[in-house]
Amino acid sequence: MIDLKYLQNNFDEASNKLQKKGVDTETLENLQTLFTQLKEANVALESAKAEQNSMSKLFGQYMREKKDTTELKAKVDANKEAMIPLQERAREAEEALYAVALAMPNFPDDSVPEGADEDDNVELRKVLEPKTFDFKPKEHWELSEINGWIDFERGVKLAKSRFSVLRGEASRLERALINFFLDTNAQKGFIEHSVPFINNATMLQGTGQLPKFEDDLFKIEDEDLYLIPTAEVPLTNMYNDEILTEKELPVLMTGYTPCFRKEAGSAGRDTRGIIRQHQFNKVEMVAIAHPDKSDEVFDMMVQNASDILTALGLPHRVVELCGGDLGFSAATTIDLEVWLPGQNQYREISSISNTRDFQARRAKIRFKDGKKNRLVHTLNGSALAVGRTIVAIMENYQNEDGSIEIPEVLKKYM
RNA sequence: CGGGAGAUGUCAGAGUGGUCGAAUGUGCCGGUCUUGAAAACCGGUGAGGGUUAUACCUCCGGGGGUUCGAAUCCCCCUCUCCCGGCCA
Missing domain, CATH: 3.30.930.10 (Bira Bifunctional Protein; Domain 2)
Structure with a gap:
């Protein structure tokens, strides 16, 4: 698989390289978009998870201190519900990205001669x-x-x-x-x-x-x-x-x-x-x-x-x-x-x-x-x-x- | 193919619902000591993502489920070991 971070940071260079292998810019732009989308989806999901984790920790603490957990339970349940679409989005983004990324050929070395066949x-x-x-x-x-x-x-x-x-x-x-x-x-x-x-x-x-x-x-x-x-x-x-x-x-x-x-x-x-x-x-x-x-x-x-x-x-x-x-x-x-x-x-x-x-x-x-x-x-x-x-x-x-x-x-x- | 046991960090091996990314030992790296080495002592030491760096997320064979919370409970699969069958 090609280095997606490299693709993102050096798009034109990467695109030129892959042209030698007959990959068009459009396909690469699509790949770059999918990569960005996955990252965004992951950021959203992970911060929701972080919140869930910290509330769960607090829950444990409440139990030990024998404090009332009703209110916290409601919050945590709501957050859990909200996470479902985020999970779905991240999963789909990942699937979409890998479908394209795994089918993308390697970059040829700069020294490779141009040619069709x-x-x-x-x-x-x-x-x-x-x-x-x-x-x-x-x-x-x-x-x-x-x-x-x-x-x-x-x-x-x-x-x-x-x-x-x-x-x-x-x-x-x-x-x-x-x-x-x-x-x-x-x-x-x-x-x-x-x-x-x-x-x-x-x-x-x-x-x-x-x-x-x-x-x-x-x-x-x-x-x-x-x-x-x-x-x-x-x-x-x-x-x-x-x-x-x-x-x-x-x-x-x-x-x-x-x-x-x-x-x-x-x-x-x-x-x-x-x-x-x-x-x-x-x-x-x-x-x-x-x-x-x-x-x-x-x-x-x-x-x-x-x-x-x-x-x-x-x-x-x-x-x-x-x-x-x-x-x-x-x-x-x-x-x-x-x-x-x-x-x-x-x-x-x-x-x-x-x-x-x-x-x-x-x-x-x-x-x-x-x-x-x-x-x-x-x-x-x-x-x-x-x-x-x-x-x-x-x-x-x-x-x-x-x-x-x-x-x-x-x-x-x- | 049938019966039993198991799968946790380099390895060995604890851990059976929260303070566990994980005790302890071992290995490895660095240091003190030493002429040097060993021993002893001190410190460090898994991976992936993410960040300028932190945060933060994920991973205790793999996948799914229960739960606010899973290494720990439930289901499926894979693999390993032992016993039997078959067999080059």
Whole structure:
């Protein structure tokens, strides 16, 4: 959630920032009004409560002194009656405010480039040259057919469309990649975690998936539980409603989980192959950082993900997202896009974001800064998406006959 | 899933209708003493909102109720522990 006090005191500045994310001034003015209304409603209610409390105290005193309470009782009853509409008003004001505030995206950093969509993203650098093939490289689903790696039909039979089954070497490759990623992250100081794949609504709200993106989630029937769309949710919320000590920071976590997404709204996109599935595996990095040091942590995370791709010999580029392409919770995001020779294009394989204090405010994650509590910064990033790495290895390591080499660093894992 | 017990501050643990945001111990921070440390002694020490700062409001697992007044009484839920069932 954005800082409503900041919005109130620096409205024009805040409005300019959010324009990058496509939020119009009117919506923000509404939010500001709702905030003011809540404060007014609370002031009225609280002073009525204060009066009620002091009269109740007096009541106790009268009882002890055996004084007559009839008159006081009448006053206190009247005040109680008068409080009912004030309570109602405050409750409504709060509800109205949070309905809007929780749906408001994070402020992008000032450094984020202007732009409407992914075409306006800025390429920062390329790492490794794509190798040239002396034959026409195939797409991964063609290679899958030759090698019997991915069973699309039976995945659909078992669940529904956009589910698949990995078989034999492909499944072993997946397992090897997960281990390779976790080990590499651990070497950089990320502590491995094995977390629940189902989280409750409070946690999903903490990281920003709820209430706005409920349609993208698989919900457990009759329970307050959802399949996680990313390990960012359980890992970040490890510290939900907690106060850390300064010396605990930064907390660096990594974990492997499957991720479940309804992919609502992406009908017709990437229907072929395993680029976009309802269930996919991912190894995630999450950092809980001191607000003054989150930029360093961010750079380290980007570098780590890039190094993993380099170690696998996968050409990729580093891209800074423009305002219009930034996710809901992110203040700044860098994507790593891996080269896919079969598709002849770069495709996202990792996305690393600094959400600043946006998630921390929602999830109430703070640390002791001297005497005061201060919101931490939370960061997350893939290192890496497993399914897409398999695709990248298939396409980059293919031979003319359709056979696939295994990258050197993975051999000890297989 | 069935039976029993419980949920209070860092932790342990009092508190069963008002003077309780909460005894006491412990931990932590600061001080005195000491060459230094320990011990002893003194002081401080939960969170959120609000205020220039005070006032003031809220929080004793969560939600609702009774009452002028609830940590304390009533109802529902969640969680934890013990016993049994089932089970990787």
